[in-house]
Amino acid sequence: MIDVLVTGGAGFIGSNFVRHALAAHPDWRVTTLDKLTYAGRIETLSDVMDHPRHAFVRGDIADDVVATPLVQRSHIVVHFAAETHVDRSIASAGDFIRTDMIGTYVLLEAARNAPHLKRFVQISTDEVYGSVPEGASRETDEIKPRNPYSASKAGADRLAYSYFATYDVPVIVTRASNNYGPYQFPEKIIPLFVTNALDERPLPLYGDGLNVRDWLHVMDHCRAVDLLIERGVNGETYNIGGGNEIANIDLTHRILELTGRPSSLIQPVKDRPGHDRRYALDTSKARAHGWAPQVDFVDGLRETVEWYRANQAWWRPIKEQDAAFRAYYASQYGPARP
Ligand SMILES: NC(=O)c1ccc[n+]([C@@H]2O[C@H](COP(=O)([O-])OP(=O)(O)OC[C@H]3O[C@@H](n4cnc5c(N)ncnc54)[C@H](O)[C@@H]3O)[C@@H](O)[C@H]2O)c1
Structure with a gap:
């Protein structure tokens, strides 16, 4: 059996990767290490919690007592765990330094002496390039x-x-563009706007809405990481992008169409400080290894809207009962409707 450690596996991309890994690799034994911060939810993994080849450990990647033995018994580490929301980092950066940098340092230190380790995947982001x-x-x-x-x-x-x-x-680094799909925490633009639209609430759009992002379906991201675990070259970095560039305002109109809501729900709000105008990736290096995105953006977005419509039991408790989320929302966009 191959022991695979997935950090941040109770979050959006990590949970999709855990599900993909268990289905695609009958010889993988997957351990999820997740602190269950506000963004990590055990419910996100409910369908694999009793899976015979999956174990869940609640713990902090920056805690070497917990993290080191897990890394040292692994053949593959896929490191997703991070604080991930730009707006929260602007409000308060401390947790970002602690988890994203010191937590990564703790895992890498453990990896130095891991006897069976064949691959350490550092999940990075297109945002490291800055505005393009x-x-x-x-x-x-x-x-x-x-x-x-x-x-x-x-x-x-x-x-x-x-x-x-x-x-x-044996490190490889992947830099993916903006992901979308099921189980994304409803603070990020697509799930926030879809769930607000379903409830006929305003969609708070930053600035002039002309900031451009390249959207990648989360399963295309998972397939790319899986393929690069197999075929990537140690020390190399790989861009992973969907090739779906769209301005936020156009994305917003598509969400309104898919949910059958009027454009009067768009609520322009003060722009994010230092808001990067555009990201775009050249993905020829990952494609040369045989990867290509499979999900068409029109289909993927429609299916994502349908997922949020069908899985209200997953997101309503966050938006309606989680006091911390409601306080965050109010500080960002004004009070949420009860
Ligand atoms: N979402 C995107 O569009 C995107 C794009 C490119 C790269 N990425 C990267 O992919 C990774 C996953 O992103 P996501 O969108 O799934 O994030 P997310 O916020 O949905 O999930 C992050 C997970 O990490 C866990 N976590 C946070 N701090 C931890 C700690 N100290 N110890 C253990 N677990 C901890 C959380 O509980 C949560 O389950 C991140 O590294 C992010 O930078 C995300």
Whole structure:
């Protein structure tokens, strides 16, 4: 059996990866290590909690007592755990430094002495390149992160590379574009706008709405990580993007169409400080290894809207009963309707 440690597996991408890994690899034994922060929910993994090849450990990646033995018995580490919301990093950066940088350091230190380790996947982000007014970022481009989230991810990204270069830890780094799909915490634009639209509540759109993101279906991301575990080259970095560039305002109109709501729900709000205007990725390196996105954005977005419509038991408790979420929402956009 191959022992696989997935950090952050109770979050959005990590939980989709755990499900994918268990289904695609009958010889993988998967351990999820997750602190269950506000963004991590055990309910997200409810269908695999009793799976015979899955174990869940609640713990902090920055706690070496918990994390080190888990890394040291693994053949593969896929490191998703992070604080991930740019707006929260602007309000308060401490947890981002602690988890994204120090937590990654703890895992990498453990990986130095892991006897069976064949692969350590550092899940990074296209945001490390900073705003890209034109063209598409290549892996060799300079990184210029511009907010505390992307800066702490960039620190972790390069720290992971340094453990390959210095200690020969079998690291690969992946930089994905914005993910969408089921189980995304309803603070990020797609699930926030879909769930607000379903409830006929305003959609708080930053600035002029012309910021552009490239959308990647979460399962296309999971398939890319899986393939690169197999075929990636240690020490290399791989961009993973969906090739679906769309301005936030156009994305908002599509969500309104899919939910059957009027454009009068759009509520322009003050722009995010330092809001990166555009991200775009050149993905030819990952494609040369045989990966290509499979989910068409029109279909993927429609299915995502349907998922949120059908799975209200997953997101309503967060939006309606979680006092911390409601306080965050009020501080960001004004009080939420009861
Ligand atoms: N969502 C995107 O669009 C996107 C795009 C590119 C890269 N990424 C990267 O992918 C990874 C996963 O992102 P996501 O959107 O699924 O995030 P998420 O916020 O949905 O989930 C993060 C998970 O990490 C856990 N976690 C946080 N701090 C922890 C700690 N100290 N110890 C253990 N667990 C901890 C949380 O409980 C949560 O389950 C992150 O590294 C993120 O930077 C995300």
